[in-house]
Amino acid sequence: MSKSKQPIIAVFGSARVQPDDPVYMQSYEVGAALARAGYIVMTGGYAGLMAAASQGAAEAGGVVHGITVEKLEAIGESIPNQWLTEEFRYPNLRQRLDHLIDTADAYVTMPGGMGTAQEFIEVWQLMRLGDIAKHPLITYGDFWTPFIEQLLQSAYVSQRDVAYITNVQTTEDLTANLAEWFSKKD
Template identity: 45%
Template sequence: MTLMTSRQERRQGQSIVRGKFVPDSTHDQRLLDRPGGSDWLHMDPWRVLRIQAEFVEGFGQLAELPPAVTVFGSARTRPGDPGYEMGVQLGAALARAGYAVITGGGPGCMEAANKGAREAGGVSIGLGIELPFEQKLNDYVDVGIEFRYFFVRKTMFVKYADAFVVLPGGFGTLDELFEAVTLVQTGKITQFPIVLLGTAFWRPLIEWIKESLLSHGMISAQDPDLLHITDDPDEAVKLIVDSRRRADQAELEARVQAASADHNGT
């Protein structure tokens, strides 16, 4: 009996479809398309229920995670590449520091960080996404969730992380990086380190931010300091640990001050 291994396959949330059942577009594409007529009046309200279900699934699976760090990077990086090996070292260092590692669950740098965490005895999380081309969760993921909608997945990356570490990557990595920077810049998330790992890759971007954005007044003078850059995975983890320690100390001091104020008021 010959197995049909060449059929196209796609994950859609908790489902797998193959062959002729693979649609021509993804759920994200259909959500963002603006069809003619008034059909959207009847379709979009029902999509809200599916979106709600994805949020519930993500919250339910991730709510009891230990402190975690989200790692981004290219899916095209191969084992043996310096970026891949750096990802393995980073995942292991985060696990040793007591952090779970969250990635997009795919190959490349994502696989590397999941591998490092798993082999160091840490918790390895993969948050996948439905794409026009199949990209399955890598084998080093302990807990994996497949999402239909990018914006639901992005919420999970941020909500359950204490920091982001960004390895070299392409458009998707840049999208995730600048979304995180915007959330910190606008105060939507606080005490949230963003570390760029790979000086040679990221330094031209930092220089452009300073020479173009800052010099034209598009950002504030302190905004470039939101990005930390290093070649050392252990230094990246130390930045995250130190930030968490400062946040805990500030929270403790605030509680002491509040308790003192209450006591003096009575």
């Protein structure tokens, strides 16, 4: 578990999703549910689903860690969202990803593009190879299901590989899954 007494849950998700998209509200609800359950929420610290989870957690009274990248800000691509309790800045994406992976006690993957896919797949592969300890790797909703099913049907991954991933459809299932995991770790 993290050095903090509270488990840290990384929430991966697209920076491009706008507040009027239903998945934005889902990410907000994920952040709020995690905070209410006593977890620290950690995101990439920027817009879209990262901001939604950060806002949800902050408005629920939780702690929000944002892991940001100087390079993205230097080229004018991103600015940190306003709901971060604590910001951890890195010069590049590689160091940011290392922090997200190495610091988290569990991972929740929302819909997203290349960056979210990289985060999700890297955690999955590192756990599969035993390079990092097994922690909950959770996909929220149905966005990633067709991708995982295609990998499985094409025999690019095995059923044993897929066993590292849990899919949940609701915040209740998410927090119950995490509570069960952490109760076994005590």
